[in-house]
Amino acid sequence: MPVIDTQREERIAPTSAAHASADHSAQPGRPPHVQPFEEPTAEGIRFRKAAKTYRGGTEALSSTSFAVAPGEFVSLVGPSGCGKSTLLRLASGLDTVSSGSVEVNGEVGYIFQDASLLPWRTVQRNVELLAELEGIDRATRRALAADAIALTGLAGFEQHRPLALSGGMRMRVSIARALTLRPGVFLFDEPFGALDEISRERLNDELLAIFARERFAGLFVTHSIAEAVYLSTRVLVMSARPGRIVAELEVPFDHDRSPALRFDAAFSRVASEVSEALRAHS
Numbered sequence: 001m002p003v004i005d006t007q008r009e010e011r012i013a014p015t016s017a018a019h020a021s022a023d024h025s026a027q028p029g030r031p032p033h034v035q036p037f038e039e040p041t042a043e044g045i046r047f048r049k050a051a052k053t054y055r056g057g058t059e060a061l062s063s064t065s066f067a068v069a070p071g072e073f074v075s076l077v078g079p080s081g082c083g084k085s086t087l088l089r090l091a092s093g094l095d096t097v098s099s100g101s102v103e104v105n106g107e108v109g110y111i112f113q114d115a116s117l118l119p120w121r122t123v124q125r126n127v128e129l130l131a132e133l134e135g136i137d138r139a140t141r142r143a144l145a146a147d148a149i150a151l152t153g154l155a156g157f158e159q160h161r162p163l164a165l166s167g168g169m170r171m172r173v174s175i176a177r178a179l180t181l182r183p184g185v186f187l188f189d190e191p192f193g194a195l196d197e198i199s200r201e202r203l204n205d206e207l208l209a210i211f212a213r214e215r216f217a218g219l220f221v222t223h224s225i226a227e228a229v230y231l232s233t234r235v236l237v238m239s240a241r242p243g244r245i246v247a248e249l250e251v252p253f254d255h256d257r258s259p260a261l262r263f264d265a266a267f268s269r270v271a272s273e274v275s276e277a278l279r280a281h282s
């Protein structure tokens with residue numbers, strides 16, 4: 001959909017400028033397909049020795065370095081209060097580091113634990129909200145919302161109001177609303193934690209399908225080890241506060257996953273490794 005991409009490029013510019021700290025100029029002599037770790041990606045997330053101490057002295061995050069490239073889905077797990085939400089807020093630009101740097105390139109989508117919908121608006125008008133705030137014209141807004149509504153399985157519910165929806169459906173609306181801006185970076189703060197297990201697993205599969213199409217750089221906070229392994233290309237394990245990354249586990253499955261994977265021996269092995277790392281540092 002070229003019309004969407006063109007508009008996104010225009011909107012990205014100020015966002016990128018606000019967050020970017022990297023020099024994106026090409027390095028002479030390096031073949032374009034070689035992307036060593038240190039080279040900034042066109043879009044994505046990069047923390048360099050980022051730390052956060054809140055006013056009042058709470059050290060929430062100690063020196064943290066990692067990167068998430070477009071097409072990677074990375075989960076963060078760690079004990080309660082270890083700084084996971086802090087880390088997402090830093091990535092979103094809602095809060096600033098005390099030292100180090102955070103570089104985020106691309107439109108940012110941010111999904112909170114609570115779907116945060118406007119109860120008086122229909123699903124359709126909730127999904128259109130961000131595009132509306134961006135000043136996108138009505139016809140384009142409608143097209144963006146229709147696409148996001150179809151992608152999140154909300155077709156047929158356009159005229160419902162949030163109170164008439166289940167928790168899972170509300171979360172779909174929240175995701176659809178963020179999708180209208182076609183984020184290159186997508187942050188999720190434990191979005192499915194309040195859902196029953198069946199709804200949660202269904203939403204996991206839907207999110208995988210969205211990721212397969214959009215290929216954003218995904219950063220997903222969860223308390224569920226199984227959810228982290230099922231969704232991710234990589235899992236980062238954090239220590240107790242002040243949080244730091246103590247383990248990084250590659251998830252060795254391709255991204256065409258189905259619920260049966262959860263019963264696979266290889267899946268259990270990765271989940272046990274995450275669990276052991278968590279227990280060792282909690």
Ligand SMILES: Nc1ncnc2c1ncn2[C@@H]1O[C@H](COP(=O)(O)OP(=O)(O)OP(=O)(O)O)[C@@H](O)[C@H]1O
Pocket residue numbers: 054055056058059060078079080081082083084085086087241
């Ligand atoms: N605005 C703030 N001002 C002061 N302290 C804060 C602020 N926000 C968070 N904290 C503290 O920073 C620490 C990390 O909080 P954060 O919410 O990032 O942890 P978390 O890992 O997301 O927690 P949980 O798993 O329980 O959701 C906690 O001790 C919290 O009380």
